[in-house]
Amino acid sequence: MNLYEQAKKVIPGGVNSPVRAFKSVEMDPIFITRGDGPYVYDTEGKKYIDFVNSWGPLILGHNPKETRKNIHNYIEEGITFGLPTKIEVEMAQLFTESTNTDMVRMVNSGTEATMSAIRLARAYTSKNKIIKFEGCYHGHSDALLVKSGSGTLTFNSPTSLGVPLDVIKDTIVCEYNSIDSVKLAIDKFDDISCVIIEPIAGNMGVVVPDKSFIKELRELTAKNNIILIFDEVITGFRTSFGSIAKDFDIEADLYCFGKIIGGGLPVGAFAGKREIMELLSPVGNVYQAGTLSGNPLAMKMGRDVILKLKESPEIYEDIEKLAVRLEKGFLKNIEITKTDAKISRYKSMMSLFFGKFDQIKSYEDVKNADTHMYANYFKGMLEEGFIFAPAQFEAIFLSHAHNEDIIDKAIEANLRVLKNL
Numbered sequence: 001m002n003l004y005e006q007a008k009k010v011i012p013g014g015v016n017s018p019v020r021a022f023k024s025v026e027m028d029p030i031f032i033t034r035g036d037g038p039y040v041y042d043t044e045g046k047k048y049i050d051f052v053n054s055w056g057p058l059i060l061g062h063n064p065k066e067t068r069k070n071i072h073n074y075i076e077e078g079i080t081f082g083l084p085t086k087i088e089v090e091m092a093q094l095f096t097e098s099t100n101t102d103m104v105r106m107v108n109s110g111t112e113a114t115m116s117a118i119r120l121a122r123a124y125t126s127k128n129k130i131i132k133f134e135g136c137y138h139g140h141s142d143a144l145l146v147k148s149g150s151g152t153l154t155f156n157s158p159t160s161l162g163v164p165l166d167v168i169k170d171t172i173v174c175e176y177n178s179i180d181s182v183k184l185a186i187d188k189f190d191d192i193s194c195v196i197i198e199p200i201a202g203n204m205g206v207v208v209p210d211k212s213f214i215k216e217l218r219e220l221t222a223k224n225n226i227i228l229i230f231d232e233v234i235t236g237f238r239t240s241f242g243s244i245a246k247d248f249d250i251e252a253d254l255y256c257f258g259k260i261i262g263g264g265l266p267v268g269a270f271a272g273k274r275e276i277m278e279l280l281s282p283v284g285n286v287y288q289a290g291t292l293s294g295n296p297l298a299m300k301m302g303r304d305v306i307l308k309l310k311e312s313p314e315i316y317e318d319i320e321k322l323a324v325r326l327e328k329g330f331l332k333n334i335e336i337t338k339t340d341a342k343i344s345r346y347k348s349m350m351s352l353f354f355g356k357f358d359q360i361k362s363y364e365d366v367k368n369a370d371t372h373m374y375a376n377y378f379k380g381m382l383e384e385g386f387i388f389a390p391a392q393f394e395a396i397f398l399s400h401a402h403n404e405d406i407i408d409k410a411i412e413a414n415l416r417v418l419k420n421l
């Protein structure tokens with residue numbers, strides 16, 4: 001019995017996170033045994049050039065030498081204590097300095113970070129409602145698994161069974177990149193505690209809003225005593241060192257991080273202004289805790305990656321150059337083959353959308369992308385030895401282990417595959 005059949009017997013769908021099952025690309029998943037730099041190897045020994053990079057965390061590629069040799073030493077010192085450690089303090093100092101925040105609390109996933117940040121925002125403002133945007137993903141906590149109804153601000157519905165209507169009744173879903181939809185919500189409800197947003201969206205594929213939208217969102221929230229939460233679980237330390245807020249010349253009130261900051265181990269964080277963060281227990285009365293939070297091994301791995309990025313700022317330029325090269329090559333191929341497709345990119349985050357689009361600025365714009373075409377494209381590239389995200393509405397993640405040669409090979413393969421679609 002193959003591994004997938006075995007897996008399905010003991011793990012629902014055979015996977016520990018649904019997108020790994022490759023349903024969106026209409027095939028069975030591959031199982032990975034090993035990663036090294038830009039490559040991953042499957043259980044059949046086939047080697048792939050990897051553009052998933054564990055969905056973003058591996059900005060230095062697989063098993064980079066900066067963290068590989070250290071982790072062996074760290075294990076010698078013990079893995080978890082559930083008592084305070086020096087590395088947590090060092091990491092918090094480095095982290096707050098890097099993200100221009102006052103205080104941070106470490107958790108184990110992005111889901112935990114957003115869930116806790118929202119609790120904090122509600123406590124700080126003594127208000128209940130939250131605004132999120134259609135197409136943005138903030139982890140799988142109940143109140144955030146919501147999509148909007150047919151009309152603006154009509155009845156929302158949960159995107160998962162098991163989420164009670166009562167739990168989502170305080171979640172308002174607005175349209176990404178539409179400040180009018182936010183104004184409408186603020187006019188209608190006076191009980192809004194926070195707005196949570198992916199400043200560059202990565203979870204409907206890469207969607208880049210207008211800079212003015214984010215700036216107006218900042219002004220509007222500040223004026224109405226609403227906490228602005230930047231969910232930077234993807235963008236944090238990916239598009240540039242620290243937070244993306246500086247790209248918009250603004251500051252958010254709270255920030256959520258994850259992915260890159262754990263160096264490949266399970267870490268999330270939420271951070272922000274002291275007066276908000278000090279509402280957390282044991283200083284204040286907002287409860288939040290975690291047996292493995294601030295895990296020393298994860299903190300050390302995360303610190304090593306952040307230090308490497310801090311010491312080598314050229315990494316960001318290098319990766320962006322590769323992304324531009326990939327974009328140009330793909331665009332040329334799209335033109336040559338007259339494929340209906342468009343690329344949306346912000347720095348080293350990008351997506352190739354199949355279909356016809358006037359613009360790519362909201363979920364409305366991309367929701368009708370041709371997922372079947374993407375599935376065929378994905379399969380073609382896989383056969384060529386390249387693994388991209390196994391779903392249309394995801395990002396291509398580059399790492400510093402990629403190089404021009406790999407990018408050029410990907411461009412050549414892309415042309416062959418587009419020709420055959």
Ligand SMILES: *Cc1c(COP(=O)(O)O)cnc(C)c1O
Nearest residue numbers: 109110111137138139231233234
């Ligand atoms: C991945 C992601 C999350 C959830 O993080 P997990 O570690 O998977 O719980 C939250 N927000 C954004 C923007 C993400 O991309």
